[in-house]
Amino acid sequence: MSALKILNVQAMRIPHIYQPSDLVLNQSVALGDDAAGHVARVLRMTEGEQVSLFNGQGGEYLATIESVSKKAVTVIPTEYLDKCVESPLNVHLGQGISRGDKMDFTIQKSVELGVSEITPLFTTRCGVKLSGDRLAKKHQQWQKIAISAAEQSGRNYITKIHTPISLEQWLNQQSEELKLTLHPRAAHSIKTLPQPQHGVRFLVGPEGGFTDEEMQNTSDQGFVDIKIGPRVLRTETAALTVLSALQLQFGDLAL
Known part of the structure; x- marks a missing residue:
């Protein structure tokens, strides 16, 4: 892989977003105010782009942005990933x-x-x-x-x-x-x-x-x-x- 392609892959890192609510596959969810502001105003993401959601209960959800406005963002979780990066030491x-x-x-x-x-x-x-x-x-x-x-x-x-x-x-x-x-x-x-x-x-x-x-x-x-x-x-x-x-x-x- 060329250096340019490697840079492009790194630049495409999917944002990891905390969403303190229940997450259900294929059910639309409105992001909280902090998360929505980050996605819409800071990252300037648009419909069809992907984010990774987690709610603090373990694992994460790959989700597709359904709609974006200045005050609200809705996404649809499409895949659950049983991923853990926690240390074995509390x-x-x-x-x-x-x-x-x-x-x-x-x-x-x-x-x-x-x-x-x-x-x-x-x-x-x-x-x-x-x-x-x-x-x-x-x-x-x-x-x-x-x-x-x-x-x-x-x-x-x-x-x-x-x-x-x-x-x-x-x-x-x-x-x-x-x-x-x-x-x-x-x-x-x-x-x-x-x-x-x-x-x-x-x-x-x-x-x-x-x-x-x-x-x-x-x-x-x-x-x-x-x-x-x-x-x-x-x-x-x-x-x-x-x-x-x-x-x-x-x-x-x-x-």
């Missing part, structure tokens, strides 16, 4: 809330790397103050970022972004997962960990890190301190590095 990230767009970045890239759940955490040194309507809007924004990242990366399940809670509340949750805390002075590395039998729950602090009291609380709740190399990582780098290492050691990159 990972729940507890992420200290960071300032600016750092939290958005962490959520987006963590979803691309296969994280199963994310709980944003308020910690002692968290520099972000959220409550009431502002908290609800931020939570909704983070879930939309997770949806968009799933669409971009070809996932057919949506990472659950839990309502932000305090670090103490998260630590007190009962879990059989392997519990890990990232700490630059830890004695353990991912290579020394046992094979997780019930997934992994790991904790990353905000920009200012954890206090000594918080670190003691994590230890009291059965979290194991680990480090990723000799350097201190920024909060937006830490989660992604740990996720990559976990996937390499135990997940979809493990040999």
Whole structure:
């Protein structure tokens, strides 16, 4: 195949769209507002073109666009594909809330790397103050970022972004997962960990890190301190590095 043909094939990649409704073969469905806007105004797609739909329940549907207007798009699912790109390792990230767009970045890239759940955490040194309507809007924004990242990366399940809670509340949750805390002075590395039998729950602090009291609380709740190399990582780098290492050691990159 010539280089030009390869480029054309790459350019014809079918858009992967989240549609939070039941999908039935050969039955017309109206896309949600976000999906319709993306298809009609951003991608400028027309009748007869194809999209790939998923509703977070597994698999995806190849669908043909039936009609397009400025405000509405209808499609007809024509084929179901039993496709799964999920990691065999379930990972729940507890992420200290960071300032600016750092939290958005962490959520987006963590979803691309296969994280199963994310709980944003308020910690002692968290520099972000959220409550009431502002908290609800931020939570909704983070879930939309997770949806968009799933669409971009070809996932057919949506990472659950839990309502932000305090670090103490998260630590007190009962879990059989392997519990890990990232700490630059830890004695353990991912290579020394046992094979997780019930997934992994790991904790990353905000920009200012954890206090000594918080670190003691994590230890009291059965979290194991680990480090990723000799350097201190920024909060937006830490989660992604740990996720990559976990996937390499135990997940979809493990040999």
